[in-house]
Amino acid sequence: MSDEPKIPKGDSTRVVSAGRRKEWTQGIVNTPVWRASTILYDTVADLRTAGGRDTHHRLFYGRKGTPTQWSLADALTELEPGAEGTFLYPSGVAAIAAALLSVLAPGDDLLLPDSAYDPTRSMATGLLQRMGIATRFYDPLIGAGIADLIADNTRAILMESPGSLTFDVQDVPAIVAAAKARGVVTLLDNTWATPLFFPAIAHGIDLSILACTKYVVGHSDVMLGSVTAAPGHFAKLRDTSFQLGQVASPDDCWLGSRGLRTMAIRLKQHESSALQIAHWLAGQPEVAIVLHPALATCPGHDHFVRDFKGSSGLFSFVLNGGGEAARAALIDGLEHFGIGYSWGGFESLALPVDPQRYRSVTRRADAGPIVRLQIGLEDPADLIADLAAALARFAALR
Numbered sequence: 001m002s003d004e005p006k007i008p009k010g011d012s013t014r015v016v017s018a019g020r021r022k023e024w025t026q027g028i029v030n031t032p033v034w035r036a037s038t039i040l041y042d043t044v045a046d047l048r049t050a051g052g053r054d055t056h057h058r059l060f061y062g063r064k065g066t067p068t069q070w071s072l073a074d075a076l077t078e079l080e081p082g083a084e085g086t087f088l089y090p091s092g093v094a095a096i097a098a099a100l101l102s103v104l105a106p107g108d109d110l111l112l113p114d115s116a117y118d119p120t121r122s123m124a125t126g127l128l129q130r131m132g133i134a135t136r137f138y139d140p141l142i143g144a145g146i147a148d149l150i151a152d153n154t155r156a157i158l159m160e161s162p163g164s165l166t167f168d169v170q171d172v173p174a175i176v177a178a179a180k181a182r183g184v185v186t187l188l189d190n191t192w193a194t195p196l197f198f199p200a201i202a203h204g205i206d207l208s209i210l211a212c213t214k215y216v217v218g219h220s221d222v223m224l225g226s227v228t229a230a231p232g233h234f235a236k237l238r239d240t241s242f243q244l245g246q247v248a249s250p251d252d253c254w255l256g257s258r259g260l261r262t263m264a265i266r267l268k269q270h271e272s273s274a275l276q277i278a279h280w281l282a283g284q285p286e287v288a289i290v291l292h293p294a295l296a297t298c299p300g301h302d303h304f305v306r307d308f309k310g311s312s313g314l315f316s317f318v319l320n321g322g323g324e325a326a327r328a329a330l331i332d333g334l335e336h337f338g339i340g341y342s343w344g345g346f347e348s349l350a351l352p353v354d355p356q357r358y359r360s361v362t363r364r365a366d367a368g369p370i371v372r373l374q375i376g377l378e379d380p381a382d383l384i385a386d387l388a389a390a391l392a393r394f395a396a397l398r
């Protein structure tokens with residue numbers, strides 16, 4: 001709301017106030033939806049001034065944004081202490097693509113964790129490979145050992161912590177240190193933790209990526225992505241994104257801003273309910289292991305304890321034996337969990353996941369099939385009762 005705060009701001013205060021500049025809100029609490037393609041000028045001279053090199057935060061043409069997009073981008077920058085700027089995208093995957101393309105060129109080498117989000121893997125082995133960019137996958141728990149993998153043409157290391165499906169928590173500080181020593185750019189998919197639980201730029205990350213579709217939007221009704229850049233990385237990101245023609249719609253950004261205002265309090269509830277359910281699951285005989293970063297059974301748990309300020313609402317559990325039919329019976333009868341992709345909304349979801357299908361350099365030896373849960377904002381006792389019945393259905397078919 002004010003550009004120069006005199007009183008310190010905590011995370012909850014920042015998600016409420018960030019990005020609400022008077023010139024954008026016009027005094028309305030939420031920055032309104034400013035829709036535009038054409039901007040009209042009074043004179044040719046005005047038109048020429050507006051089209052100058054630095055069109056940042058100046059109305060010029062709809063593709064360059066309006067106050068609705070700038071407001072959300074600014075808010076996300078403010079949530080990452082030390083960041084220079086943020087660019088918004090029509091999806092999380094679009095954000096990952098722009099971030100990688102702003103760094104990589106033909107002949108470059110990219111390091112990706114074996115636990116990366118499947119569409120990120122496909123981008124690397126598809127689009128990037130066609131462009132002459134090679135990708136090597138690494139064990140997400142490699143830590144400082146990443147130094148041995150850095151080659152002369154390694155341009156970027158992407159991290160995703162915790163990783164998709166299996167929630168391996170990476171040693172981000174060790175990987176960042178190894179990358180910095182060799183002048184390699186670091187990118188982090190920070191969707192699970194958000195800047196509230198892991199301020200990525202403050203941890204030395206160069207490009208911090210969010211699928212805003214998840215916790216920023218928070219209501220399962222908008223696709224949106226963001227990349228927040230450390231100083232020295234924003235101009236390249238913005239130029240690349242403009243050259244790709246990227247623009248997130250003002251209506252979607254407005255919903256993103258609206259979601260952001262409650263993100264801190266929603267995350268607290270997701271955290272508390274998910275922890276309650278994860279601990280309960282860990283005590284059930286049908287469950288072999290709970291893959292939740294805050295539980296000691298999760299790979300990389302020590303890194304979680306050291307680096308994170310909290311945990312969110314998404315985790316997996318491995319069943320004790322059983323096959324596809326028993327897992328399907330567990331999920332199919334759930335009353336409070338929907339069966340569907342994505343996560344981060346107010347509603348709980350359950351998904352059968354098979355992480356080994358998306359791994360190439362690490363092998364899992366799981367005791368049974370795996371289920372991923374997104375814990376929503378329902379009463380945790382209801383969710384536990386639902387899961388207790390689900391485990392009974394599983395046990396009957398195991």
Ligand SMILES: *Cc1c(COP(=O)(O)O)cnc(C)c1O
Binds near residue numbers: 093094211214223224
């Ligand atoms: C969902 C997700 C994405 C992609 O976001 P979309 O908005 O669905 O494109 C990227 N990374 C992670 C970890 C995700 O879970």
